[in-house]
Amino acid sequence: MTPLKVVTFWVRPLDEEPLPEARARLEALLAVFYQAFPEYTGALAFSQSPRPPRYVFVYTNPSCAGLFPSAGQFLQGLLQQAFPQGEVRPYGRVWLETS
Incomplete structure (x- = not known):
C-alpha cells in the first residue's frame, strides 16, 4: 500500500446490512x-449518514493538513476493528519520503 497523508476515512458496509449507529x-x-497520537488531539471529526447504508466518515478538520502515514495506518486499523462488517477506505495525498 502506498503511504498516504490521510485526510478522510470512509467506512461502507460490505453487504446489504446498514452500519449500526456509530457515535459512541x-x-x-x-x-x-488521541492517547496514541496526542499531537492530533481535536484534529478529527466524524459523521454518519442518516439513511441506510449509514456510511461513516472520519476526517481531519481544516486546521489539519492530514495524518502522517503511521497515524493514518493506526486509525485505519482501529476503524477496521470497530467495523468488521465494513470496508474502510482512506483518502488523502501520497506521502513522499524525502531523503
Whole structure:
C-alpha cells in the first residue's frame, strides 16, 4: 500500500446490512487514537449518514493538513476493528519520503 497523508476515512458496509449507529463507538475510538497520537488531539471529526447504508466518515478538520502515514495506518486499523462488517477506505495525498 502506498503511504498516504490521510485526510478522510470512509467506512461502507460490505453487504446489504446498514452500519449500526456509530457515535459512541467513534468517540471511544478517537479517545484511543488521541492517547496514541496526542499531537492530533481535536484534529478529527466524524459523521454518519442518516439513511441506510449509514456510511461513516472520519476526517481531519481544516486546521489539519492530514495524518502522517503511521497515524493514518493506526486509525485505519482501529476503524477496521470497530467495523468488521465494513470496508474502510482512506483518502488523502501520497506521502513522499524525502531523503
